[in-house]
Each structure stands twice: as C-alpha cells, then as structure tokens.
Amino acid sequence: MDATLGFAGHSFPAAQQLGSDGLLIGIDQDEVALAAASRRLDELPEGARPTVKLLHGNFGDLDELLLGCAIPGIDAILFDLGVSSVQIDTPARGFSFKEKAPLDMRMDPGTQTLTAAEILNTYDAADLARIIRAYSDERWASRIAEFIVHARAARPFETSDQLVDVVKAAIPASARRAGGHPAKRTFQALRIEVNGELDVLRRGLEAAIRWLNPGGRIAVLSYHSLEDRIVKDAFARLADRCTCPPDLPVCLCGKQPIVDLVTRKPLVPTPEEIARNPRARSAKLRVAEKR
Numbered sequence: 001m002d003a004t005l006g007f008a009g010h011s012f013p014a015a016q017q018l019g020s021d022g023l024l025i026g027i028d029q030d031e032v033a034l035a036a037a038s039r040r041l042d043e044l045p046e047g048a049r050p051t052v053k054l055l056h057g058n059f060g061d062l063d064e065l066l067l068g069c070a071i072p073g074i075d076a077i078l079f080d081l082g083v084s085s086v087q088i089d090t091p092a093r094g095f096s097f098k099e100k101a102p103l104d105m106r107m108d109p110g111t112q113t114l115t116a117a118e119i120l121n122t123y124d125a126a127d128l129a130r131i132i133r134a135y136s137d138e139r140w141a142s143r144i145a146e147f148i149v150h151a152r153a154a155r156p157f158e159t160s161d162q163l164v165d166v167v168k169a170a171i172p173a174s175a176r177r178a179g180g181h182p183a184k185r186t187f188q189a190l191r192i193e194v195n196g197e198l199d200v201l202r203r204g205l206e207a208a209i210r211w212l213n214p215g216g217r218i219a220v221l222s223y224h225s226l227e228d229r230i231v232k233d234a235f236a237r238l239a240d241r242c243t244c245p246p247d248l249p250v251c252l253c254g255k256q257p258i259v260d261l262v263t264r265k266p267l268v269p270t271p272e273e274i275a276r277n278p279r280a281r282s283a284k285l286r287v288a289e290k291r
Contacts, residue, residue: 001025001066001211003059003204004080008037014078015041015050022050025074027065029058029108058108060200062207073213079204079220081227082279083191095191097183100161105187105194116190120157125149135192135226136185144170144186163187188224198226205234209259212290217262219287228266228284235261235288262287 002011005026015024024041028034034054041052057065059079066074083095095105103117120128125145133141147170148157157163167183168176176182192198208218222228241255266284274281 001027001074001077001208002080003027003062003077003208005037005054006030006033006080008040010078010080011037012040012044014076015044015052016048018050019048020050023071024050024052025066025069025071026052026054027057027059027062028054029056029111031056031110058200059204059208060196062204062211066207066211073216074208074211075213075216077208077212077216077218079201079208079218081197081201081221082223082283095187097160097164097181097187100159103157103160103163103190105191107195112195114194116163116194117157119190119193120148120163121152131193132186132189135189135198137225138185138189140171140175146170160187192226198230201227201230202234205231209234209238209288209290214290216290217287218259218290219285222284222286223282228286231286232266235259235286239288257291259288259290262289 002008002014002024005011005028008015008026011024011026015022018024026034026037026041028037034056038052038054041049053069055065055068059065093101093104093106093109103115103120105116106112106114119131123131125142125148128145128148129142132138132144138144144167147166148163151157151162151166155162163186164183167186171182205218205220212218220231222231238258239261241257242251243253243255244251263286266286268285269277269280269283
C-alpha cells in the first residue's frame with residue numbers, strides 16, 4: 001500500500017516487482033494526483049501488472065478506506081509525507097512561496113473548507129503565533145503574527161505574495177541572510193494547520209500498523225522534525241511497550257512489543273541523491289517490521 005500515492009513515483013517500480021499476482025493499493029486525497037497515477041500505472045505491461053486499487057481519501061481515515069478492499073492485511077506500507085509535485089508545481093494551489101497565487105493550501109479542495117487565507121484573516125495574534133511557532137520552530141513567530149494582524153486591517157490576505165512581503169518585513173534583515181527563504185517556515189506552518197497534518201499522521205500510523213501482516217514492514221519518509229518525531233515516537237513506543245518500573249528484574253505487565261525497529265537511526269539521502277533531487281535534502285526514512 002502506498003498511502004501517499006501522488007504521481008505513483010514509488011508505486012510504479014513497486015508494481016513492477018509485485019507482478020500479476022500482487023495487489024497494489026494507492027491512496028491520495030488529491031483527485032488530480034489519482035488520475036495521473038492511474039494513467040501511469042496503466043502503462044505497465046498487461047501480463048506483469050498487479051491488481052490495482054486506487055482510493056480517494058486521507059490516510060488518517062485508513063480503517064474506513066481499507067475496509068472496502070476486503071483484504072485481511074497488508075505486507076508493505078509506504079508513507080511519503082512530502083508535499084507532492086502536483087501541489088508544489090501548481091501555483092493555483094497556493095503551496096509555494098515562490099509564486100503569486102491564492103492562499104489556499106488545501107490538499108483536498110473538494111471536501112476541505114478551511115484555507116490559509118481564512119486562517120490569516122480570522123485567527124487572532126496569539127493563535128497565529130502559536131501555530132507558526134509550534135509547526136515550524138519559527139524564531140520570529142510572535143513578530144510575524146503581529147505584522148499579519150496589522151497588515152490585514154488595511155487589506156485582507158488573498159495571495160501568497162502578500163504574505164511573503166509581510167513575513168520579510170517582520171523578520172529583521174540580519175536574520176534573513178541565512179536559512180533559506182524567510183517565508184518558508186510560515187508557509188509550512190499554515191499548510192500543516194489547514195490540513196491537520198500532524199493529527200492525521202498519528203491516526204494513519206496507528207491504523208497502518210494494525211493492518212500490517214506479521215513480518216510486514218512500514219516505511220515512512222518525513223521531511224521536517226515535527227513529522228520525524230511523531231514517527232520515531234510511535235515506532236519506539238510500539239517496539240518497547242513494557243510499562244514496568246526499570247528496576248524490576250522481569251517484566252510483570254505482560255505488554256509485548258508489536259514491532260521491531262529495522263532502522264535504529266533514520267536513513268538520510270546521500271550527496272548524490274540530493275544533487276539529483278534537491279527536494280530530498282531534508283528527507284528521513286524510518287522502517288519498522290510487524291511481529
């Protein structure tokens with residue numbers, strides 16, 4: 001199962017290995033991505049193509065999505081938590097701080113109603129500072145929030161370039177000289193808030209591990225520290241469930257591990273991989289195996 005199908009960049013080579021006896025389940029909440037992935041997977045040779053089930057939805061609702069597939073379990077599950085190319089490279093979606101576009105940032109515009117513009121125009125300064133700080137570790141979160149509230153009093157936020165200008169004005173010039181684009185963290189925080197990404201990730205991981213067959217593996221690619229911490233903590237908790245005091249010579253609680261850690265430390269891209277794909281620079285891969 002590819003829980004974040006996108007354009008089938010991972011699923012296409014996986015399908016080639018599965019062959020005609022395999023089953024590939026792809027999930028995405030973006031209908032444009034689903035349609036593109038379907039076309040790409042149709043390119044597989046007829047005799048070597050696995051059964052393919054593409055599901056429209058959010059992996060936070062994994063239980064509901066998989067119940068309709070009538071399967072007992074899954075052997076391998078992949079989460080690639082990066083924003084997909086279809087979202088970054090489509091200016092109208094408002095994910096990028098590099099293009100003038102509506103401040104949308106919804107991953108599923110067909111069902112979601114909350115947009116980044118609504119957050120910027122309605123949240124008070126305290127709430128804006130909270131999400132910018134919590135979801136991006138932005139040092140200047142309170143100052144950015146104050147500048148946002150001041151700016152929207154004169155003109156409501158509608159486009160990404162408005163937000164970029166306000167963030168640049170809020171961050172002192174000396175602090176803008178390093179660390180990449182000054183608006184990057186604020187855009188990340190808004191995207192996470194719009195899509196409830198961290199809560200969705202927690203629910204999706206728990207459900208995915210429930211659906212894994214014994215010996216099955218779950219692999220998660222994350223791209224910022226908040227995601228990686230959630231994955232790390234979930235895997236560690238399920239790999240060491242004992243709640244007995246550390247000074248007890250034997251376990252009395254009887255809580256057995258559910259997974260084994262395949263990667264004690266996350267795998268990171270090599271310099272060669274980063275040269276080929278700069279977006280992979282911050283990627284971390286963690287893998288666990290179901291007992």
